[in-house]
Protein backbone atom coordinates (compact mmCIF):
# COMPACT_ATOMS: atom_id res chain seq x y z
CA UNK A 1 0.00 0.00 0.00
CA UNK A 2 1.35 3.36 -0.93
CA UNK A 3 1.94 5.72 1.96
CA UNK A 4 0.22 9.11 1.67
CA UNK A 5 2.71 11.96 1.44
CA UNK A 6 3.26 13.69 4.75
CA UNK A 7 1.73 17.18 4.94
CA UNK A 8 4.43 19.84 4.91
CA UNK A 9 4.67 22.89 7.13
CA UNK A 10 6.96 25.86 6.77
CA UNK A 11 7.83 27.45 10.11
CA UNK A 12 9.09 30.96 10.86
CA UNK A 13 10.31 31.60 14.39
CA UNK A 14 10.92 35.20 15.43
CA UNK A 15 11.89 36.74 18.74
CA UNK A 16 13.74 35.76 21.87
CA UNK A 17 14.98 32.37 23.12
CA UNK A 18 11.69 31.95 24.99
CA UNK A 19 9.78 32.17 21.72
CA UNK A 20 12.25 29.69 20.25
CA UNK A 21 11.33 27.22 22.97
CA UNK A 22 7.65 27.66 22.05
CA UNK A 23 8.51 26.99 18.41
CA UNK A 24 10.45 23.87 19.33
CA UNK A 25 7.52 22.55 21.32
CA UNK A 26 5.04 23.14 18.50
CA UNK A 27 7.35 21.53 15.97
CA UNK A 28 7.98 18.58 18.27
CA UNK A 29 4.28 17.95 18.52
CA UNK A 30 3.67 18.37 14.79
CA UNK A 31 6.50 15.99 13.94
CA UNK A 32 5.09 13.51 16.42
CA UNK A 33 1.82 13.65 14.51
CA UNK A 34 3.50 12.98 11.18
CA UNK A 35 3.90 16.45 9.70
CA UNK A 36 7.10 17.36 7.93
CA UNK A 37 8.94 20.64 7.83
CA UNK A 38 9.30 22.35 4.46
CA UNK A 39 12.32 24.47 3.59
CA UNK A 40 10.34 27.06 1.67
CA UNK A 41 6.90 28.60 1.95
CA UNK A 42 5.94 27.80 -1.62
CA UNK A 43 6.59 24.07 -1.23
CA UNK A 44 4.61 23.86 2.00
CA UNK A 45 0.95 23.06 2.58
CA UNK A 46 0.77 25.65 5.32
CA UNK A 47 2.96 28.27 7.05
CA UNK A 48 3.15 28.94 10.80
CA UNK A 49 4.61 32.27 11.91
CA UNK A 50 5.63 32.53 15.57
CA UNK A 51 5.70 36.29 16.10
CA UNK A 52 7.43 38.65 18.51
CA UNK A 53 5.58 41.69 19.85
CA UNK A 54 8.11 43.02 22.34
CA UNK A 55 9.08 46.22 20.52
CA UNK A 56 7.36 48.09 17.74
CA UNK A 57 10.28 47.19 15.47
CA UNK A 58 9.70 43.50 16.29
CA UNK A 59 6.02 43.89 15.45
CA UNK A 60 6.94 45.33 12.08
CA UNK A 61 9.26 42.40 11.48
CA UNK A 62 6.47 40.01 12.45
CA UNK A 63 3.99 41.69 10.12
CA UNK A 64 6.59 41.53 7.34
CA UNK A 65 7.06 37.79 7.91
CA UNK A 66 3.28 37.22 7.81
CA UNK A 67 3.07 39.24 4.59
CA UNK A 68 5.79 37.17 2.96
CA UNK A 69 4.07 33.96 3.98
CA UNK A 70 0.71 35.20 2.65
CA UNK A 71 2.28 36.16 -0.68
CA UNK A 72 4.27 32.96 -1.11
CA UNK A 73 1.76 30.49 0.27
CA UNK A 74 -1.55 32.03 1.33
CA UNK A 75 -2.35 29.54 4.11
CA UNK A 76 -0.94 31.10 7.24
CA UNK A 77 -1.33 30.44 10.97
CA UNK A 78 -0.03 33.11 13.33
CA UNK A 79 0.98 32.53 16.95
CA UNK A 80 3.30 34.07 19.56
CA UNK A 81 3.47 37.35 21.45
CA UNK A 82 1.98 39.52 18.74
CA UNK A 83 -0.96 37.13 18.50
CA UNK A 84 -2.06 38.36 21.95
CA UNK A 85 -3.21 41.55 20.21
CA UNK A 86 -4.68 40.23 16.97
CA UNK A 87 -6.31 43.46 15.68
CA UNK A 88 -3.23 44.71 13.87
CA UNK A 89 -2.66 41.37 12.14
CA UNK A 90 -6.33 41.01 11.17
CA UNK A 91 -6.35 44.52 9.73
CA UNK A 92 -3.23 43.96 7.62
CA UNK A 93 -3.94 40.35 6.59
CA UNK A 94 -7.62 39.46 6.93
CA UNK A 95 -6.99 36.11 5.20
CA UNK A 96 -4.82 34.50 7.91
CA UNK A 97 -6.32 31.20 9.05
CA UNK A 98 -5.88 31.62 12.78
CA UNK A 99 -4.23 33.90 15.32
CA UNK A 100 -3.27 32.74 18.80
CA UNK A 101 -1.11 34.17 21.58
CA UNK A 102 2.07 32.80 23.17
CA UNK A 103 2.14 29.26 24.65
CA UNK A 104 -1.18 28.39 23.10
CA UNK A 105 0.25 25.21 21.67
CA UNK A 106 -3.06 23.39 21.61
CA UNK A 107 -4.80 26.16 19.67
CA UNK A 108 -2.01 26.19 17.12
CA UNK A 109 -2.30 22.43 16.72
CA UNK A 110 -6.09 22.65 16.40
CA UNK A 111 -5.71 25.25 13.66
CA UNK A 112 -3.24 23.01 11.83
CA UNK A 113 -5.54 19.99 12.18
CA UNK A 114 -8.46 21.96 10.75
CA UNK A 115 -6.53 23.26 7.76
CA UNK A 116 -4.38 20.22 7.17
CA UNK A 117 -5.50 16.95 8.79
CA UNK A 118 -2.60 14.70 9.85
CA UNK A 119 -1.92 11.42 8.05
CA UNK A 120 -0.89 8.27 9.84
CA UNK A 121 2.89 8.08 9.97
CA UNK A 122 4.42 4.66 10.74
CA UNK A 123 7.72 6.40 11.57
CA UNK A 124 6.21 8.24 14.47
CA UNK A 125 8.16 6.32 17.05
CA UNK A 126 11.45 7.13 15.41
CA UNK A 127 11.23 10.66 16.62
CA UNK A 128 14.09 11.43 19.00
CA UNK A 129 12.83 11.65 22.59
CA UNK A 130 13.89 15.27 23.03
CA UNK A 131 11.81 16.49 20.10
CA UNK A 132 12.93 18.39 17.06
CA UNK A 133 15.24 21.24 17.84
CA UNK A 134 15.77 24.53 16.08
CA UNK A 135 18.96 25.26 17.99
CA UNK A 136 22.03 23.12 17.21
CA UNK A 137 21.83 19.71 18.76
CA UNK A 138 24.49 20.26 21.41
CA UNK A 139 22.74 22.99 23.33
CA UNK A 140 19.11 23.60 24.20
CA UNK A 141 17.00 26.21 25.88
CA UNK A 142 15.05 24.98 28.86
CA UNK A 143 12.08 27.16 29.72
CA UNK A 144 11.15 26.80 33.38
CA UNK A 145 8.23 29.22 33.63
CA UNK A 146 5.97 31.50 31.66
CA UNK A 147 4.97 35.09 32.36
CA UNK A 148 6.27 37.51 34.96
CA UNK A 149 5.10 38.99 38.27
CA UNK A 150 7.12 42.18 37.85
CA UNK A 151 5.85 45.33 36.22
CA UNK A 152 8.88 47.07 34.77
CA UNK A 153 7.56 50.29 33.29
CA UNK A 154 9.14 49.82 29.84
CA UNK A 155 7.90 46.25 29.36
CA UNK A 156 4.64 44.80 28.07
CA UNK A 157 5.56 41.17 28.58
CA UNK A 158 3.34 40.69 31.67
CA UNK A 159 0.48 42.15 29.63
CA UNK A 160 1.19 39.78 26.76
CA UNK A 161 2.18 36.70 28.73
CA UNK A 162 0.46 37.17 32.07
CA UNK A 163 1.76 36.56 35.59
CA UNK A 164 4.40 33.99 36.49
CA UNK A 165 3.39 30.35 35.96
CA UNK A 166 6.17 27.94 36.95
CA UNK A 167 6.43 24.44 35.55
CA UNK A 168 6.65 21.63 38.12
CA UNK A 169 10.28 20.81 38.94
CA UNK A 170 9.96 17.16 37.88
CA UNK A 171 8.54 18.15 34.49
CA UNK A 172 11.47 20.48 33.85
CA UNK A 173 13.94 17.84 35.02
CA UNK A 174 12.38 15.17 32.84
CA UNK A 175 12.65 17.40 29.79
CA UNK A 176 16.24 18.25 30.69
CA UNK A 177 17.16 14.60 31.17
CA UNK A 178 15.67 13.71 27.77
CA UNK A 179 17.67 16.48 26.16
CA UNK A 180 20.89 15.26 27.77
CA UNK A 181 20.17 11.65 26.76
CA UNK A 182 19.72 12.88 23.20
CA UNK A 183 23.16 14.48 23.14
CA UNK A 184 22.61 17.99 24.49
CA UNK A 185 25.77 19.16 26.28
CA UNK A 186 24.58 22.52 27.51
CA UNK A 187 21.22 23.54 28.97
CA UNK A 188 20.34 27.21 28.87
CA UNK A 189 17.82 27.85 31.62
CA UNK A 190 15.47 30.64 30.55
CA UNK A 191 12.32 32.40 31.70
CA UNK A 192 11.35 36.03 32.15
CA UNK A 193 12.60 35.98 35.73
CA UNK A 194 14.55 32.79 36.38
CA UNK A 195 15.34 33.43 40.03
CA UNK A 196 11.62 33.91 40.79
CA UNK A 197 11.00 30.29 39.75
CA UNK A 198 8.35 28.66 41.92
CA UNK A 199 7.15 31.79 43.75
CA UNK A 200 3.68 31.36 42.22
CA UNK A 201 3.34 27.77 43.43
CA UNK A 202 4.93 28.49 46.84
CA UNK A 203 7.93 26.37 45.84
CA UNK A 204 5.76 23.24 45.59
CA UNK A 205 7.60 19.94 45.67
CA UNK A 206 7.27 17.18 43.10
CA UNK A 207 8.74 13.71 42.96
CA UNK A 208 11.86 13.26 40.89
CA UNK A 209 13.80 10.00 41.05
CA UNK A 210 12.27 8.93 44.37
CA UNK A 211 12.92 12.22 46.10
CA UNK A 212 11.06 15.44 46.57
CA UNK A 213 12.37 18.46 44.70
CA UNK A 214 11.13 21.98 45.40
CA UNK A 215 10.26 24.25 42.49
CA UNK A 216 12.94 26.68 43.63
CA UNK A 217 15.83 28.30 41.79
CA UNK A 218 18.56 26.74 43.96
CA UNK A 219 17.01 23.26 44.12
CA UNK A 220 16.38 23.15 40.38
CA UNK A 221 19.91 24.35 39.56
CA UNK A 222 21.32 21.69 41.89
CA UNK A 223 19.32 18.88 40.28
CA UNK A 224 20.04 20.09 36.76
CA UNK A 225 23.75 20.11 37.62
CA UNK A 226 23.51 16.36 38.33
CA UNK A 227 22.44 15.52 34.79
CA UNK A 228 25.94 15.76 33.30
CA UNK A 229 25.47 18.76 30.97
CA UNK A 230 26.56 22.34 31.47
CA UNK A 231 23.82 24.43 33.07
CA UNK A 232 23.79 28.12 32.21
CA UNK A 233 21.44 30.41 34.15
CA UNK A 234 19.96 33.31 32.23
CA UNK A 235 17.66 36.20 33.16
CA UNK A 236 18.40 36.08 36.87
CA UNK A 237 17.50 38.97 39.18
CA UNK A 238 19.71 39.58 42.19
CA UNK A 239 17.23 38.41 44.84
CA UNK A 240 18.93 37.40 48.11
CA UNK A 241 18.70 33.64 47.43
CA UNK A 242 20.92 34.01 44.36
CA UNK A 243 23.84 34.01 46.83
CA UNK A 244 23.24 30.29 47.52
CA UNK A 245 23.56 29.47 43.83
CA UNK A 246 27.00 31.11 43.74
CA UNK A 247 28.10 28.55 46.33
CA UNK A 248 26.68 25.79 44.16
CA UNK A 249 28.82 26.94 41.24
CA UNK A 250 31.87 26.16 43.37
CA UNK A 251 30.76 22.66 44.27
CA UNK A 252 29.12 21.46 41.06
CA UNK A 253 31.28 21.99 37.99
CA UNK A 254 28.28 21.67 35.68
CA UNK A 255 26.44 24.66 37.16
CA UNK A 256 28.44 27.20 35.21
CA UNK A 257 29.97 30.16 37.02
CA UNK A 258 27.95 32.46 34.84
CA UNK A 259 25.03 34.71 35.61
CA UNK A 260 23.06 36.75 33.14
CA UNK A 261 21.48 39.52 35.20
CA UNK A 262 19.66 42.21 33.20
CA UNK A 263 20.44 45.16 35.50
CA UNK A 264 19.18 47.67 32.85
CA UNK A 265 20.59 50.63 34.82
CA UNK A 266 22.40 51.59 37.98
CA UNK A 267 21.26 55.12 38.83
CA UNK A 268 18.68 54.93 41.68
CA UNK A 269 16.27 57.42 40.13
CA UNK A 270 16.24 55.64 36.78
CA UNK A 271 15.79 52.23 38.40
CA UNK A 272 12.90 53.63 40.37
CA UNK A 273 11.27 55.00 37.24
CA UNK A 274 11.85 51.67 35.54
CA UNK A 275 10.21 49.88 38.51
CA UNK A 276 12.91 47.22 38.38
CA UNK A 277 12.72 44.17 40.66
CA UNK A 278 15.48 43.74 43.24
CA UNK A 279 16.81 47.23 42.57
CA UNK A 280 18.98 48.06 45.53
CA UNK A 281 22.06 50.01 46.33
CA UNK A 282 23.95 47.02 47.73
CA UNK A 283 24.38 45.37 44.33
CA UNK A 284 28.03 46.38 43.99
CA UNK A 285 28.85 44.92 47.39
CA UNK A 286 27.10 41.68 46.45
CA UNK A 287 28.94 41.41 43.16
CA UNK A 288 32.19 41.84 45.07
CA UNK A 289 31.20 39.12 47.52
CA UNK A 290 30.15 36.77 44.71
CA UNK A 291 33.50 37.24 43.02
CA UNK A 292 35.39 36.59 46.25
CA UNK A 293 33.44 33.40 46.71
CA UNK A 294 33.60 32.30 43.07
CA UNK A 295 36.57 33.99 41.35
CA UNK A 296 35.72 32.47 37.96
CA UNK A 297 32.25 34.02 37.93
CA UNK A 298 31.31 35.70 34.65
CA UNK A 299 28.61 38.35 34.80
CA UNK A 300 26.59 39.30 31.80
CA UNK A 301 24.08 42.11 31.75
CA UNK A 302 22.02 44.37 29.55
CA UNK A 303 21.47 48.10 29.98
CA UNK A 304 19.05 50.62 28.56
CA UNK A 305 20.39 54.10 27.81
CA UNK A 306 18.20 57.15 27.21
CA UNK A 307 15.31 56.03 29.44
CA UNK A 308 12.85 58.96 29.90
CA UNK A 309 14.24 61.35 32.47
CA UNK A 310 17.78 59.89 32.42
CA UNK A 311 20.02 62.87 33.16
CA UNK A 312 23.67 63.29 32.25
CA UNK A 313 24.57 62.61 35.85
CA UNK A 314 22.43 59.43 35.90
CA UNK A 315 24.30 58.26 32.85
CA UNK A 316 27.65 59.12 34.41
CA UNK A 317 26.55 57.16 37.48
CA UNK A 318 25.94 54.17 35.22
CA UNK A 319 29.40 54.45 33.62
CA UNK A 320 31.07 54.70 37.02
CA UNK A 321 29.04 51.76 38.29
CA UNK A 322 30.09 49.70 35.31
CA UNK A 323 33.72 50.52 35.96
CA UNK A 324 33.32 49.47 39.57
CA UNK A 325 31.30 46.33 38.83
CA UNK A 326 33.55 45.19 35.95
CA UNK A 327 30.70 43.36 34.26
CA UNK A 328 32.30 40.90 31.84
CA UNK A 329 29.70 40.97 29.07
CA UNK A 330 27.32 43.78 28.26
CA UNK A 331 24.55 44.34 25.77
CA UNK A 332 23.14 47.87 25.50
CA UNK A 333 19.94 49.19 24.00
CA UNK A 334 18.73 52.65 23.27
CA UNK A 335 15.35 53.15 24.95
CA UNK A 336 12.50 52.59 22.53
CA UNK A 337 8.92 53.28 23.57
CA UNK A 338 6.67 50.29 23.17
CA UNK A 339 2.95 50.74 22.57
CA UNK A 340 1.15 49.97 25.82
CA UNK A 341 4.16 50.40 28.12
CA UNK A 342 3.62 52.67 31.16
CA UNK A 343 7.00 54.38 30.58
CA UNK A 344 5.50 56.12 27.53
CA UNK A 345 3.67 58.44 29.87
CA UNK A 346 6.78 59.49 31.79
CA UNK A 347 7.72 62.56 29.74
CA UNK A 348 11.27 63.99 29.69
CA UNK A 349 12.16 61.94 26.65
CA UNK A 350 15.86 61.86 25.85
CA UNK A 351 16.62 63.07 22.31
CA UNK A 352 17.73 60.41 19.84
CA UNK A 353 21.19 61.91 19.29
CA UNK A 354 21.87 61.93 23.04
CA UNK A 355 20.74 58.31 23.25
CA UNK A 356 23.18 57.46 20.47
CA UNK A 357 26.03 59.34 22.16
CA UNK A 358 25.37 57.57 25.44
CA UNK A 359 25.15 54.21 23.74
CA UNK A 360 28.50 54.84 22.04
CA UNK A 361 30.08 55.96 25.31
CA UNK A 362 28.78 52.93 27.19
CA UNK A 363 29.95 50.47 24.55
CA UNK A 364 33.39 52.11 24.39
CA UNK A 365 33.73 51.90 28.16
CA UNK A 366 32.60 48.30 28.14
CA UNK A 367 35.01 47.33 25.40
CA UNK A 368 37.91 48.38 27.61
CA UNK A 369 36.48 46.45 30.57
CA UNK A 370 35.84 43.36 28.44
CA UNK A 371 39.37 43.42 26.99
CA UNK A 372 40.83 43.75 30.49
CA UNK A 373 38.73 40.89 31.87
CA UNK A 374 39.61 38.62 28.95
CA UNK A 375 43.34 39.38 29.17
CA UNK A 376 43.39 37.78 32.60
CA UNK A 377 42.59 34.49 30.90
CA UNK A 378 45.69 34.40 28.70
CA UNK A 379 47.88 31.51 29.86
CA UNK A 380 44.98 29.66 31.55
CA UNK A 381 43.33 26.45 30.44
CA UNK A 382 39.64 26.65 29.63
CA UNK A 383 37.08 24.08 28.70
CA UNK A 384 35.60 24.95 25.32
CA UNK A 385 32.43 23.59 23.72
CA UNK A 386 32.80 23.49 19.95
CA UNK A 387 30.04 25.20 17.92
CA UNK A 388 31.55 25.28 14.42
CA UNK A 389 34.43 23.27 13.05
CA UNK A 390 37.01 24.55 10.60
CA UNK A 391 39.94 22.88 8.82
CA UNK A 392 42.52 24.14 11.34
CA UNK A 393 40.69 26.54 13.63
CA UNK A 394 37.33 25.81 15.23
CA UNK A 395 34.97 28.20 16.94
CA UNK A 396 33.68 27.44 20.39
CA UNK A 397 32.72 28.94 23.71
CA UNK A 398 34.14 28.71 27.20
CA UNK A 399 32.00 28.46 30.32
CA UNK A 400 31.95 32.28 30.23
CA UNK A 401 30.22 32.54 26.87
CA UNK A 402 26.55 32.00 26.14
CA UNK A 403 25.69 31.19 22.52
CA UNK A 404 24.73 34.05 20.19
CA UNK A 405 25.20 36.86 22.72
CA UNK A 406 28.74 36.53 24.12
CA UNK A 407 32.19 36.19 22.60
CA UNK A 408 33.88 33.10 21.20
CA UNK A 409 37.02 31.04 21.71
CA UNK A 410 38.90 30.21 18.51
CA UNK A 411 40.93 27.05 18.96
CA UNK A 412 43.45 25.40 16.68
CA UNK A 413 43.79 21.68 16.85
CA UNK A 414 45.91 19.00 15.22
CA UNK A 415 43.03 16.59 15.04
CA UNK A 416 39.62 17.44 13.58
CA UNK A 417 37.07 18.45 16.19
CA UNK A 418 33.37 17.63 16.32
CA UNK A 419 30.51 20.02 16.89
CA UNK A 420 29.37 19.66 20.51
CA UNK A 421 32.70 18.23 21.69
CA UNK A 422 34.13 19.78 24.87
CA UNK A 423 37.92 20.21 24.74
CA UNK A 424 40.49 21.84 26.99
CA UNK A 425 42.25 24.76 25.35
CA UNK A 426 45.31 26.70 26.38
CA UNK A 427 44.49 30.39 25.91
CA UNK A 428 47.25 32.25 24.07
CA UNK A 429 45.71 35.53 23.07
CA UNK A 430 42.75 37.78 23.83
CA UNK A 431 41.16 40.65 21.97
CA UNK A 432 38.25 42.87 23.03
CA UNK A 433 35.59 40.16 22.97
CA UNK A 434 37.16 36.82 21.95
CA UNK A 435 39.88 34.42 23.04
CA UNK A 436 42.30 32.42 20.89
CA UNK A 437 44.15 29.27 21.86
CA UNK A 438 45.21 25.72 21.09
CA UNK A 439 43.62 22.47 22.11
CA UNK A 440 45.62 20.97 24.97
CA UNK A 441 43.40 18.05 25.90
CA UNK A 442 40.25 16.19 25.08
Ligand code: SF4
Pocket residue numbers: 148149150151152155156157158192193277
Ligand atom coordinates in the same frame (compact mmCIF):
# COMPACT_ATOMS: atom_id res chain seq x y z
S1 SF4 B 1 11.18 41.37 34.77
FE1 SF4 B 1 10.47 43.33 33.96
S2 SF4 B 1 11.46 43.42 31.92
FE2 SF4 B 1 11.51 41.30 32.54
S3 SF4 B 1 9.63 40.40 31.71
FE3 SF4 B 1 9.19 41.01 33.79
S4 SF4 B 1 8.28 43.03 33.61
FE4 SF4 B 1 9.37 42.60 31.68
